[in-house]
Amino acid sequence: xxxxxxDAVPEPKYxxxxxxxxxxxxxxxAVGEILPNERELAARFGVARATLRQALEQLELEGRLQRxxxxxxxxxxxxxxxxxxxxxxxWPGSPDDAWQTGESDETKPPTYVAALLGQDTDxxxxxxxxxxxTHGQPVAGELLYVPHASVPGLPDADTSGDxxxxxxxxxxxxxxxxxxxxxxxxxxxARADDARQLDRLPGAPVLVVTTSxxxxxxxxxxxxxxxxxxxxxxxxxxxxxxxxxxxxxxxAPAAHRRHRPASRLSRV
Amino acid sequence: xxxxxxDAVPEPKYxxxxxxxxxxxxxxxAVGEILPNERELAARFGVARATLRQALEQLELEGRLQRxxxxxxxxxxxxxxxxxxxxxxxWPGSPDDAWQTGESDETKPPTYVAALLGQDTDxxxxxxxxxxxTHGQPVAGELLYVPHASVPGLPDADTSGDxxxxxxxxxxxxxxxxxxxxxxxxxxxARADDARQLDRLPGAPVLVVTTSxxxxxxxxxxxxxxxxxxxxxxxxxxxxxxxxxxxxxxxAPAAHRRHRPASRLSRV
DNA sequence: GAGTGGTCTAGACCACTTT
DNA sequence: AAGTGGTCTAGACCACTCT
Numbered sequence: 001x002x003x004x005x006x007d008a009v010p011e012p013k014y015x016x017x018x019x020x021x022x023x024x025x026x027x028x029x030a031v032g033e034i035l036p037n038e039r040e041l042a043a044r045f046g047v048a049r050a051t052l053r054q055a056l057e058q059l060e061l062e063g064r065l066q067r068x069x070x071x072x073x074x075x076x077x078x079x080x081x082x083x084x085x086x087x088x089x090x091w092p093g094s095p096d097d098a099w100q101t102g103e104s105d106e107t108k109p110p111t112y113v114a115a116l117l118g119q120d121t122d123x124x125x126x127x128x129x130x131x132x133x134t135h136g137q138p139v140a141g142e143l144l145y146v147p148h149a150s151v152p153g154l155p156d157a158d159t160s161g162d163x164x165x166x167x168x169x170x171x172x173x174x175x176x177x178x179x180x181x182x183x184x185x186x187x188x189x190a191r192a193d194d195a196r197q198l199d200r201l202p203g204a205p206v207l208v209v210t211t212s213x214x215x216x217x218x219x220x221x222x223x224x225x226x227x228x229x230x231x232x233x234x235x236x237x238x239x240x241x242x243x244x245x246x247x248x249x250x251x252a253p254a255a256h257r258r259h260r261p262a263s264r265l266s267r268v
Numbered sequence: 269x270x271x272x273x274x275d276a277v278p279e280p281k282y283x284x285x286x287x288x289x290x291x292x293x294x295x296x297x298a299v300g301e302i303l304p305n306e307r308e309l310a311a312r313f314g315v316a317r318a319t320l321r322q323a324l325e326q327l328e329l330e331g332r333l334q335r336x337x338x339x340x341x342x343x344x345x346x347x348x349x350x351x352x353x354x355x356x357x358x359w360p361g362s363p364d365d366a367w368q369t370g371e372s373d374e375t376k377p378p379t380y381v382a383a384l385l386g387q388d389t390d391x392x393x394x395x396x397x398x399x400x401x402t403h404g405q406p407v408a409g410e411l412l413y414v415p416h417a418s419v420p421g422l423p424d425a426d427t428s429g430d431x432x433x434x435x436x437x438x439x440x441x442x443x444x445x446x447x448x449x450x451x452x453x454x455x456x457x458a459r460a461d462d463a464r465q466l467d468r469l470p471g472a473p474v475l476v477v478t479t480s481x482x483x484x485x486x487x488x489x490x491x492x493x494x495x496x497x498x499x500x501x502x503x504x505x506x507x508x509x510x511x512x513x514x515x516x517x518x519x520a521p522a523a524h525r526r527h528r529p530a531s532r533l534s535r536v
Numbered sequence: 537g538a539g540t541g542g543t544c545t546a547g548a549c550c551a552c553t554t555t
Numbered sequence: 556a557a558g559t560g561g562t563c564t565a566g567a568c569c570a571c572t573c574t
Contacts (some may be wrong), residue, residue: 010551012562025429048564053541058457058471067543067551070572079454085353085504162399183504185453186347186499188474189326201542203326206457206472235453236353236504276570280543305559316545321560338553348565467560 013047014054020045021055025075027062035065039127044185049257061205063230065122069201082136082227084183084209085236091178091213092223093170094142099142104166109145109222116148116212116222126151128166131197132225139232141197142225146173150220175216184210185234205229279337281315282322288313289323293332293343298447303333303341329473331498337469348402350495352477353504359481360398360412361438367410371432377413377490381447382478384490385415396434397467400493403512405498410464410493414441418488444483452478453502462494473497 028035035041042052056073059065067077082098098124105127108114114121125147136154148154151172152176188208206226215220303309310320324341327333334344350366352431361369374397376382382389393415400408416422456476463470474494481489495502 018471039540048566050565051563054562056541062474063454066449067541068572069570072540072572081452085451095350150470161547183353184349184501185475185504186501187329187331187455189330203286205329206452207455218557229455233452236453247411282543307559318546319544322543324560335560336553337551338558340553340559431544 014058015043015049016100017052017055018058021059022064025059028074031075031077033075035075038074050064060230066230076231077231080233081233082132082134082139082236083237087237088096089178089181091170091174092142092221093167093173098134099130099132101163101166101170102131103130103163104169113145113222113224116210117145117219117257119147124148126154126169128169130166132227137231138198140225140227141194142223144169145219145222147226150176150215173221176220178213178215179217180214182212182214186210187229188226190226195243198226198228200228207232207234209234269503275452282319282326285315285320286321286326289394290332293327297343299343299345300404301343304342304476328498334498344499347499348407349501349502349503350402351505352493352495352502353451354464355505359438359442359444359446360410360489361435361441366402368399369397369431369434370399371431372396372437376401381413381492384478385413385471387415392416394422394437397496398434398435400495404498406466408493408495409462410491412437413490413492414488418444418483422439424529434495441489444488446481446483447485448482450480450482453498454478456494458494464497468496473501475500 027043029035030034036044038049038056042049045052049147053166060067060076063076063079065073067073071231090097092099103168106124107127108122109117111121111125113125114123116192119125125145126235128144128146130142130144132142151169154168160196186208188206190198190200190202190204190206192202194206195204198204198206207229209223209225209227211223211225212219213223289418296304304312306317306324309352310317310327311402313320315431321484324333324335328335328344331344331347333460340500350467358365360367374392377385377393377395379389381393385393388395393413396412396414398410398412399406402411414437419437419442421440422436456474458468458472458474460470463472466472466474477491477493477495478489479491479493480487481491499528
């Protein structure tokens with residue numbers, strides 16, 4: 001079996017493998033279909049399992065595959081577009097937002113959050129856990145940090161781990177005027193708790209969105225959201241010059257919510 | 269039952285290793301310092317090199333380390349914050365933007381770009397290559413796709429691979445009115461050409477930002493930018509609630525351009 | 537219990553950079 | 556030439572999900 005071509009360019013095997021597999025996915029497999037298992041695939045391509053896995057890992061990173069221990073490897077559907085930056089700026093927990101409020105707690109924030117909030121590290125804040133669902137699947141987890149100063153009306157009674165308390169924090173937060181917000185997006189890997197929440201293994205790649213909510217010139221709250229990087233495509237509707245039409249379902253420019261906007265990573 | 273449940277959780281070695289290394293980085297190493305080589309580290313921790321590498325890979329993914337073949341592994345500086353979504357919406361190539369215009373070409377766009385542009389796949393468009401530099405390092409590469417319809421004034425003379433032509437395309441583009449834009453962010457892996465441009469190996473993780481520029485209700489141009497995920501933190505200055513005051517320079521909330529907002533991935 | 541992906545080992549050689 | 560990280564192998568065992 002002369003392996004055809006390309007001895008001139010010492011392309012790594014796993015890289016070439018990835019290309020071959022990628023093509024095969026486009027032409028021979030349907031979404032949701034299960035691939036042959038790793039040992040079989042490795043044998044079929046004449047490589048060690050570790051090499052085969054290196055290719056699969058990349059394809060999973062690109063959202064083309066989904067692997068689950070004990071089950072198998074399946075062809076992933078195109079990534080969801082999850083809206084992160086809607087033109088109308090609202091506090092977290094607004095009636096229309098896609099998050100489910102979870103437990104609330106009261107702890108010292110991590111240093112980088114304390115820095116964003118402009119307060120000392122040893123000062124406790126409210127922490128509200130939230131989850132974002134799409135198509136019945138959890139796509140993101142969030143920790144919302146709210147300093148006591150932002151929700152002065154909240155009684156101190158501490159029924160920790162209570163979802164009712166989480167809702168109370170959000171309700172109090174809404175009394176403030178929202179003066180703007182700022183976001184950053186970076187790559188991270190899922191901590192153990194995030195991973196569990198997202199139905200992934202620890203270390204899975206996530207997109208970390210950090211949002212600072214401003215009120216009266218100060219940071220009133222900080223949200224750290226971790227989105228599954230394999231299944232999500234974050235969308236920002238910066239957009240639109242026309243008069244704001246809140247409530248109306250995305251009167252955004254047409255032609256982009258297409259049938260299946262093929263990922264840039266698929267075959268052209 | 270009677271025994272403590274501590275060993276009930278078999279944490280993977282590489283995961284534990286990563287934690288140990290992460291702590292060591294914070295306490296014993298300075299930015300830029302080189303670590304012992306992989307064989308030595310593996311021996312020191314009593315694991316196989318592959319296992320050690322699994323931990324290093326994660327730390328690199330999180331932007332904590334930087335590895336270069338033939339050189340060694342160094343402690344990475346905190347991620348840059350690169351502004352992606354400024355409040356003032358401008359065409360690419362505006363005088364203040366951070367991009368260097370490169371070669372221009374004329375080819376068929378990939379299918380997903382054609383879809384965004386709302387035109388057939390076999391129809392050629394202008395393609396302008398651009399590079400974004402920060403601190404003397406390339407942090408992003410971009411392909412800007414401009415349909416002929418958007419730049420009717422451009423002569424057809426094709427001196428392909430010319431940077432002057434790239435600038436001409438941008439200049440013509442600026443004649444249009446910009447009516448809004450839309451962005452998506454997703455995780456990808458660097459193609460061979462991107463990798464070369466970003467001084468990384470193919471397959472390196474990148475943040476892919478896709479921007480659709482709208483003019484008169486249609487998509488006038490599409491930019492696909494790939495940022496180094498290991499070194500970049502994308503920032504979006506969504507911000508600002510006050511009545512829209514175009515032209516006025518972002519009266520954005522202060523206190524957020526801090527000295528060095530520690531990454532969420534560093535020790536708390 | 538059978539089958540899957542996840543972890544781990546102990547080697548080997550290659551591609552690259554520096555000396 | 557020496558030293559680094561990058562690729563690859565051929566095994567082994569573990570954790571998990573199904574039936």
